[in-house]
Amino acid sequence: MHYEIEIAGRLRQVAVTRTGDGFAVAVDGRLRQVNATRIDAQRWSLVVSAESKSDMPARVSYDVVTTPGPVGGALTVHVGSIPISVVVNGRRRWRRRDEGAGSGPQRVAAPMPGKVVRVLVAPGETVRARQPLVVVEAMKMENELRAGRAGTVSEVHVREGVSVDAGALLIVIQ
């Protein structure tokens, strides 16, 4: 089986073959012997060894948890306690939320239900990447929603004091 796997913006070619007591996995051509044992639907124990001792010590043990991500083909893979966003065979559909790059309008939506306590930009205003746009109060905290990248505010759909549902469109930046 062959997969294209994207992590942190970089695509890897991964080939998986069943072997005697596990899998041979080639990541961009580098081969690993992987003893993979499933604990339950989400949890895996991997014991990985390299072909040669040079780049990875023998029999390295990893506790891994895989959970479905927000879109098809996306997974969150915890290696130890570190969550890593992974996309399998999905590079055309997927885009990192906080990546500076990209084109087309940015549509800033409410990530959770809450109350708009401050609107910090007006239509026509230019904004920098990561500039705060709107403050939404939810879960007893004020949360700043920021611009993903620089641009000009083209639409403001909320005013201070209104309640918004999760997913409600707040701001559009061109």
Place this chain on the structure above:
Amino acid sequence: MHYEIEIAGRLRQVAVTRTGDGFAVAVDGRLRQVNATRIDAQRWSLVVSAESKSDMPARVSYDVVTTPGPVGGALTVHVGSIPISVVVNGRRRWRRRDEGAGSGPQRVAAPMPGKVVRVLVAPGETVRARQPLVVVEAMKMENELRAGRAGTVSEVHVREGVSVDAGALLIVIQ
């Protein structure tokens, strides 16, 4: 739905009806209002109230875990941390293992794989209820297997020093 439920040797008639926000459950004719919420396949949260305040305080909360027992219809129900053996609609098939009553030969089998370190009875010997019959070493402990009730040893299938599998027949008592 109506069930015959046996706990600690006593049979109860239990009727379950769906109500607005839970169940009406009659146990031997005594009615309880039960708000039952399932946490997962095994876990339940019950909030139980009585018809009148006299025999049970209002809105008693229980954390309950139900796991399948060794035979069909048998469950282990943990109420809090107390495990309780329960048989649903199965009174004819089921018999408590350590109950003194009963008839027919007792077949004493190894409950776990191990090594027989002592055989304490011989064919023809009479034994009391709970008398030790065989000592099996398993999980680093010596474990005494005892007679469920009084009788006469008719068969001894093991000798000291042999290894036995789980379920191996060791002793028969008439």
Place this chain on the structure above:
Amino acid sequence: MRKLLIANRGEIAVRIIRACREMGISPVAVYSECDRTAPHVRMSDEAYAIGPSAPGESYLRIDRLIDAAKRSGADAVHPGYGFLAENEHFASAVRDAGLTFVGPTPDAIATMGNKTAARAAAIRAGVPVVPGSEAALDANVPDAEIATLAASVGYPLLVKAVAGGGGKGMRTVTDPADLAGAVRAARSEAATAFGDAAVYFERRLVRPRHVEVQLLGDTHGTVLPLVERECSIQRRHQKVVEETPSPVVSPALRASMASAAAAVAKAVGYTNAGTIEFLLDENGRFYFLEMNTRLQVEHPITEMVTGLDLVRWQIRIARGEKIDLDPVLLLAPRGHAIECRVYAEDPDNGFLPSPGRITCLRTPSGPGIRDDSAAAAGLDVPIFYDPLISKLIAWAEDRPLAIARMRRALDEYLVAGIKTTVPFFAWLLAQPEFIDGRFHTAFLDDVLAARNGRPFAETTAETEEIAAIAAAIHTALSAPSTGDGQTAAGAPARWKTEARLESLRGL
């Protein structure tokens, strides 16, 4: 006390249930709609529904709480922290219903809830307060008078809401030209948040630390202060890491802060557990900031170094018992304790809340670790409440060992399904400033601003490769073609490891 109603939820309700169990008191829970299966409901003896999920319709409804207490036959009420814990009307309503309130008197709550009244009490007790205006500025004070007052306090200053808390209704003013606008903004925010537009001024100290003194007061006139807590690690005025003892407080300073704290508490006839918050400047001078008239979120670290059970003491004091503790031992901490407040927030996305279902949970354990939590795999973190899912506490013989232990525990801590602040804490506890104890209340906001959103959970070439391998194997073994799998983005389906591994032999 025979039966105690807990007017709260989450980890603090669980904490109070545990104290009840150890004292032979029957705990009674209340719950909103979304909390029906929450741990505090399942661990209590009785549980009463008190309304919809929004706090204003359930946990903040005094009438429903009193009604639940009466229906259960409880003889006492514990408010926990947050919700109605510092609401004098709730304390009064509990008393009026003939029940014991596990907390201070309504008068003490009211006095300390008003920041200018609290400052006045501290001044009366001879305790220094942060220089500032002594009277509240209501809406009809003319701008000129405000400017004069501000000049007498000195710049930079803070405009603060009299009824404030949690950084709301607060503005920093460095340039006198910004004063009028800042006062207007703070007043409007305060009016919205607290229904009270009054504000006052405080001089802004340079790089202050937030150091607080826990104390216990009984109904027989005894007030005993305990070793201080260092709470300077804050994000937007919210504590995120606390430790005790403070890395910068000497025994002499401890003794002097402790007696100042006791003096303030005695001045208002304080009973039960409470905390006096101070600001400590770079020259070792401290100033009364405010008093929290309730159990603090961070009380466990004090329990770790003193050995006391503070909830047990709250209940004993409410029962009228005398405090019979050795005052000297209470100021002699044993070892060092640190708490990390684990929140359902995404630290890599501006700490936005991350409610949802916890699909997998591995909590740390072992020597020196305590996890006060109400989280469990399969349960939802609701959107309606504070997103605190667990308080992770590490104790060790000294501060470096406690930090090492906390980092070990954070490595063990795995929460899948939602984002949490665990990776943020793993980063923070490795920072030289934290390790050296060189920080102040603005430290965290400053370094967060300087990082400009760089992710905390930094991946390495090794972890990325393992993630790729795991994702590939997971996908191979979960492919629909095995006939027994799970869909790419869906929930796990009928599940047998053996069958699945068998099926892969055909790959």
Place this chain on the structure above:
Amino acid sequence: MRKLLIANRGEIAVRIIRACREMGISPVAVYSECDRTAPHVRMSDEAYAIGPSAPGESYLRIDRLIDAAKRSGADAVHPGYGFLAENEHFASAVRDAGLTFVGPTPDAIATMGNKTAARAAAIRAGVPVVPGSEAALDANVPDAEIATLAASVGYPLLVKAVAGGGGKGMRTVTDPADLAGAVRAARSEAATAFGDAAVYFERRLVRPRHVEVQLLGDTHGTVLPLVERECSIQRRHQKVVEETPSPVVSPALRASMASAAAAVAKAVGYTNAGTIEFLLDENGRFYFLEMNTRLQVEHPITEMVTGLDLVRWQIRIARGEKIDLDPVLLLAPRGHAIECRVYAEDPDNGFLPSPGRITCLRTPSGPGIRDDSAAAAGLDVPIFYDPLISKLIAWAEDRPLAIARMRRALDEYLVAGIKTTVPFFAWLLAQPEFIDGRFHTAFLDDVLAARNGRPFAETTAETEEIAAIAAAIHTALSAPSTGDGQTAAGAPARWKTEARLESLRGL
């Protein structure tokens, strides 16, 4: 020390991994076939398969352990307890391979592993031993000589294996007529269990307590004894509950036992962590029993009252560091700690082992509770090893509070799928003799015999009614007719709470 191989499994391997993490040492695991997914494998940095599940083919294979250590590049080996921890050949093999053994020297292990040699060492150190025969009785000593020796020791006496441990090769003789038979039986058992038929005699004390002294010795000649542990609650010579301090040991007796323990350890040049076991009679006289030349199962209770991390100290001592602790503080316990050894055994069926899959696990937490465990839901307790699944430890300010806290924790502890000794502990900790501290080493066997198999998990009319209600609702909602259910005795299937609850509306 950079990388440490842990030649063990289960909770003690997890405990050692945690110490490694806190010290920046990379932990290496080994595993037998059935332990592939065990927590110690998943928590370590590296993991090596060492053979089939039977201990003799894996965890007891010195060659395979040394091989794994070499392949991993480890520079040290920790043996844990059990398996090869007290095997001088293993300690030698580790040394010979150029690795550091985290434990005492092979000589010290060998001396203390021979009970008559250990007794001789104690006598040399001026420490009283239980009156008995000083030389080992090998197989060619004539019966008459044996009888004379026994008479000089006095009846009742114990026949004990020289190489013994865990109650094996041990017989009590009350009547001289039974002596010859008992010696034969003990010899045969000892030969089978230890490959050494030699036995010796000890007078049997009347209602003794088992009280032991933990100590640390460094390679610079310092030996420091710590506060005693009370381990008299035993089932068939196996400890099941331990506590510290002992409810009957005064500070004066503590000091005198501590210096006796240190004297024995010094007599054999002991290094690393070890424990001197004493019997304490009803008159407060104590007698050397034996020495355990390794970390004890019950070490956490000592950690709770002294604040030390004993595994960390083992590693520091093995690295050649000096012990720089205050001897006075080590004998001044803070508070009280109790440990319950939670076993996969069925207490209501003669404590038979209950291996199998843990289907649901809820572990206790909160103030004063520590759970040292390698159990997890979905994992199997294998049949091949000691059935210890967790050590539950409770600390509190004093003994009554520690008992209350342990009882609270036991109430929270839920293990489904297998039987455990949790209900037994809940019963034991409510017994007046336990609460009053009135017990001795035979206490538990005596009361268990007197109970004659009555179940520990006693149900009440209330819990039985709730079980009936839960079983009925569970069965109704799990009926195959819902099309989405689980079979009566089968595993949970494709699962959606909402769907299932919906389906019931049609009932």
